[in-house]
Amino acid sequence: MGKYILRRVLLMIPIVLGVATLSFILMKLAPGDPAAAYLGDKATPETVARLHRAWGLDQPMIIQYFQFLGGLVVGDFGRSFLFQTTVLELLKLRMPATLMLMLVSLVFAVIISVPLSLWVAATKSSASAIVSRVFTATVQGMPAFFVGTLLILVLGVNTGLFPVGGYGSSLGEHLYSLVLPGIAVALTICPVLIRSLTAALSDSMSAEYTNFAASKGLSRSKIVRNYAFRNAGITGISILGIQVGHLVGGALVVENVFAIPGVGSLLMEAVLARDYNVVQALTVIFGVLVVAVYLLTDIVYSIVDPRVRLGA
Amino acid sequence: MSREPILEVDSLTVDIDGQAGRRRILDDVSIRLEAGEPMGLVGESGSGKSMTLRSILGMLPPTATIVDGEIRFQGRNILTSGPGGKFDQRIRGTGISMVFQEPAIALNPVMKVGRQITDAVAEHRGLSKRAAHDLAVDLMDRVGIADPERRAANYPFQLSGGMRQRVMIAAALAQEPQVLLCDEPTTALDVTIQAQVLDLFRSMQQENDLGLLYVTHDLAVVAQLCQSISVMKDGRIIEHGVLQEVFDDPAEDYTRTLLSATPRIDGPAQRVDGSASRLTSREEAQ
Numbered sequence: 001m002g003k004y005i006l007r008r009v010l011l012m013i014p015i016v017l018g019v020a021t022l023s024f025i026l027m028k029l030a031p032g033d034p035a036a037a038y039l040g041d042k043a044t045p046e047t048v049a050r051l052h053r054a055w056g057l058d059q060p061m062i063i064q065y066f067q068f069l070g071g072l073v074v075g076d077f078g079r080s081f082l083f084q085t086t087v088l089e090l091l092k093l094r095m096p097a098t099l100m101l102m103l104v105s106l107v108f109a110v111i112i113s114v115p116l117s118l119w120v121a122a123t124k125s126s127a128s129a130i131v132s133r134v135f136t137a138t139v140q141g142m143p144a145f146f147v148g149t150l151l152i153l154v155l156g157v158n159t160g161l162f163p164v165g166g167y168g169s170s171l172g173e174h175l176y177s178l179v180l181p182g183i184a185v186a187l188t189i190c191p192v193l194i195r196s197l198t199a200a201l202s203d204s205m206s207a208e209y210t211n212f213a214a215s216k217g218l219s220r221s222k223i224v225r226n227y228a229f230r231n232a233g234i235t236g237i238s239i240l241g242i243q244v245g246h247l248v249g250g251a252l253v254v255e256n257v258f259a260i261p262g263v264g265s266l267l268m269e270a271v272l273a274r275d276y277n278v279v280q281a282l283t284v285i286f287g288v289l290v291v292a293v294y295l296l297t298d299i300v301y302s303i304v305d306p307r308v309r310l311g312a
Numbered sequence: 313m314s315r316e317p318i319l320e321v322d323s324l325t326v327d328i329d330g331q332a333g334r335r336r337i338l339d340d341v342s343i344r345l346e347a348g349e350p351m352g353l354v355g356e357s358g359s360g361k362s363m364t365l366r367s368i369l370g371m372l373p374p375t376a377t378i379v380d381g382e383i384r385f386q387g388r389n390i391l392t393s394g395p396g397g398k399f400d401q402r403i404r405g406t407g408i409s410m411v412f413q414e415p416a417i418a419l420n421p422v423m424k425v426g427r428q429i430t431d432a433v434a435e436h437r438g439l440s441k442r443a444a445h446d447l448a449v450d451l452m453d454r455v456g457i458a459d460p461e462r463r464a465a466n467y468p469f470q471l472s473g474g475m476r477q478r479v480m481i482a483a484a485l486a487q488e489p490q491v492l493l494c495d496e497p498t499t500a501l502d503v504t505i506q507a508q509v510l511d512l513f514r515s516m517q518q519e520n521d522l523g524l525l526y527v528t529h530d531l532a533v534v535a536q537l538c539q540s541i542s543v544m545k546d547g548r549i550i551e552h553g554v555l556q557e558v559f560d561d562p563a564e565d566y567t568r569t570l571l572s573a574t575p576r577i578d579g580p581a582q583r584v585d586g587s588a589s590r591l592t593s594r595e596e597a598q
Contacts, residue, residue: 124374207417208412208414208417208418209417209418209419209420209421211371211412211418212410212412212418212419212480212483213420213428213431213432214369214371214404215369215371215404215405215409215410215412215484216404216405216409216431216432216433216483216484216486216487217401217402217403217404217405217406217409217432217436217487218405218431218432218435219435222431222435226420226423226431227420227423230420230422230423231420231421231422234422304422305422306421306422306467306469307421307422307467307469310467310470
């Protein structure tokens with residue numbers, strides 16, 4: 001197991017290198033100039049050139065690339081042109097809200113998907129199947145920012161149940177203000193989660209081991225929990241892991257709708273200002289995050305499935 | 313010799329809805345099993361043997377409907393004696409239990425076998441974890457699993473096919489039922505293991521005075537294990553009788569065909585009792 005994890009961690013190096021290179025190239029290919037963006041319309045070519053020199057943008061591309069990679073190795077993402085502070089400082093400030101939002105969304109995704117899938121698989125009625133299908137199709141057709149806006153209108157503005165934006169200052173306030181955005185992000189991954197979980201649960205509910213459990217006279221609740229759900233849950237875990245990539249995308253967009261001071265809004269500002277270092281750092285970090293979650297999923301998977309853990 | 317029937321299937325008629333419309337899968341099926349009687353239920357694939365067993369446990373697929381008939385266990389019609397006039401699920405495990413055909417798929421792949429043997433009995437009797445474990449180990453010992461203490465902590469994939477089937481038998485017997493239904497429980501096993509498991513069935517049947525309804529298409533197995541036999545074809549019981557009599561003088565052409573189609577038992581000759589050897593000699597005579 002230790003060897004396996006080490007190999008997987010080593011495999012992350014080329015992936016991170018690839019993500020870093022790609023984000024570097026894409027930023028350089030994008031039109032626009034951070035110095036011009038920073039200085040505004042009235043900038044003279046001389047002041048722009050002076051800023052380029054100060055920020056190291058006058059160096060040849062290849063030097064800039066290796067400076068960027070060299071920084072990555074020691075965890076130095078450089079300075080933000082826009083905010084005039086180190087990228088690391090910005091991340092410390094803005095990352096917690098985003099991670100918290102992702103976590104809340106993950107919880108909501110599970111809270112929404114698991115009971116619905118269980119209901120469909122356990123009742124096997126056409127009514128439950130139709131409800132689930134309409135729900136997933138509708139949700140899938142709506143982008144996160146649209147769902148977010150709807151939630152703000154219905155549950156925020158009209159009823160006043162939840163704050164329509166911001167992040168608060170205590171943990172309780174954080175969580176309270178993340179309810180609506182959390183639901184909005186969760187809904188982006190729910191359709192896939194519901195569909196695969198329903199399929200997995202239906203399979204395990206009609207599996208022969210479930211029949212055998214029933215023939216022993218085990219109660220239905222125990223059969224669902226210990227037989228059907230335990231087996232289907234293993235599938236659920238891997239699908240949840242894969243969906244984390246989508247969760248990142250959803251969270252970054254929804255943050256802007258709800259004015260949450262996370263890295264999503266930071267990324268938006270950085271892209272508009274061509275703040276290379278910030279954009280590159282965030283791309284790399286989220287790349288690493290997604291790959292790390294995949295690894296974590298595999299590890300959890302192998303812990304819950306004895307066939308993997310004990311080497312079937 | 314004749315004792316009170318423990319299980320009676322009376323004129324059971326079952327329809328199933330399929331893509332081609334409604335189809336009759338069991339037609340006026342009647343079975344009378346005495347306490348402690350081992351009965352073979354034979355017939356070709358699709359003749360309704362497994363469906364008969366599943367109806368007895370109230371485990372027909374949702375597309376199936378019981379059109380007519382009764383299933384009486386200890387004189388009580390279990391089709392309607394449950395809460396709300398429904399199937400009486402309380403007989404599962406405690407009165408009637410079942411051993412499935414393929415232990416590889418009938419055991420929960422992600423649960424330790426010891427727990428699978430006693431989870432139902434632990435729930436019904438409110439056993440502690442410790443007591444359930446001890447009972448599982450004891451049952452595993454009784455069905456001939458060596459080193460049961462260690463094996464109880466194994467998952468199904470860590471056991472051989474024969475051992476898995478023993479686990480399933482242990483689980484089926486955990487609540488001391490009076491009737492054991494067997495759905496081709498040795499078909500998925502190789503021949504030597506098959507013989508061992510059959511031995512186990514025989515000793516368990518005798519030790520516990522079990523009513524045994526043993527479904528198979530293998531008449532040699534019936535010959536080794538059963539006292540009586542019912543022959544099924546197209547969802548009907550076409551012949552029933554004491555094993556020896558049916559083997560010696562089948563009333564139906566279909567039974568005769570089945571008998572003559574049974575392969576010779578060339579293997580462990582000492583295991584074969586008189587009826588089966590006569591079956592063999594009968595084949596030679598033909």
